Amino acid sequence: MSFHEVRFPTDLSFGASGGPERRTEIVTLANGHEVRNAPWAHARRRYDAGMGMRSLDDLEVVIAFFEARAGQLHGFRWKDWTDFKSCPASQVIDPMDQVIATGDGAATSFPLVKNYRSGEQTYIRPIVKPVAGSVRVAVDGTELFAPDFSVDPATGLLTLASAPQEGAEVTAGYAFDVPVRFDTDAITTSVTGFEAGEVPSIPVVEVRI
Template sequence: MAFHEVRFPTSLSFGALGGPERRTEIVTMANGFEERNSPWAGSRRRYDAGMGLRSLDDVEALLAFFEARAGQLHGFRWKDWADHRSAPASRPIAAGDQVLGTGDGQRTEYGLRKAYASGGAVYHRPILKPVADSVCVAVGGAEATGWTLDPAAGLVVFDAPPPDGARVTAGFAFDVPVRFDTDRIEVSMATFQAGEVPRVPVVEIRI
């Protein structure tokens, strides 16, 4: 298998249904109390690409993309319209949006990540597929120069390590690495024209 650095048509993903999922194992004890545990360190996204189909041209575009990815075999990029930026929807992306780490005078590589915080708890989501021309970086609150981006892995690499104690931050747009979660797509023109769309499951992959 391989990962194709190509994005699913955004005109189709715009109407898709989906979002994050977690896996929680729950054991109910004899006294009624529960023990809860999760084997996953992070969440995973699922979507239904069929919900974005509005015309026969959309169906043709979906089938072409599906065939080019060989069904479930190859991964690809997906734009999650509900969550694809480092900044809130109400403001533009800025270099201070997300904290990547603190300089120690030696480290030169920093992985992009997005923080989800609520009630004192924080989940840091690794961002592995940034949109290359959207990324901006700051060190110690000042816009940084002398760095490169690995857009296939979400890594910011500095020519020289940020100084000890300097906060490294970044702003960016990003895609989700996914694959089709089926090797079969069934489309009936009669039912599609009557308003019934095919189900096309898409699932986030670990890379």
């Protein structure tokens, strides 16, 4: 898949609408009971970039970005202002934010993940587009610094210089983007409509990496 490591302008994504989408297949039985199945292991996020447009200058920036991505052809980074850090939005990133692995004495590479907990249930989301320079890492509560670890911002793979001891928790804190593409090959608007408050719809959808 062709992906451009460039972020959609954050001042324009700030006003966008959207969020996670799940797919659930539901079959209602003759007795009224339901059988539910989830074919997707992970949610797919959708957004409308048009909701962030406030001026014709904004629209010009989006059209330039759209043309540079060739419409739906190339993916790009998107900042989801409702969920973009390993910690709550009001808090500061900490190397103990997320448990991403437990050492076995041999492995040195671990994918970044974010844990979503509610009650006794936990969903583990892969984080594949961390923001470069934002990642903090700790092993068994002790923060590491370069060159003791490195992170590939294009894949979210964390590599440690030495394998953690068996049973040692590997934790991380980070900011991250969502890999997306435009979900349309056409942007339709008019100057008169935009000046009258008509906002164009510019759908964006998450892509699997």
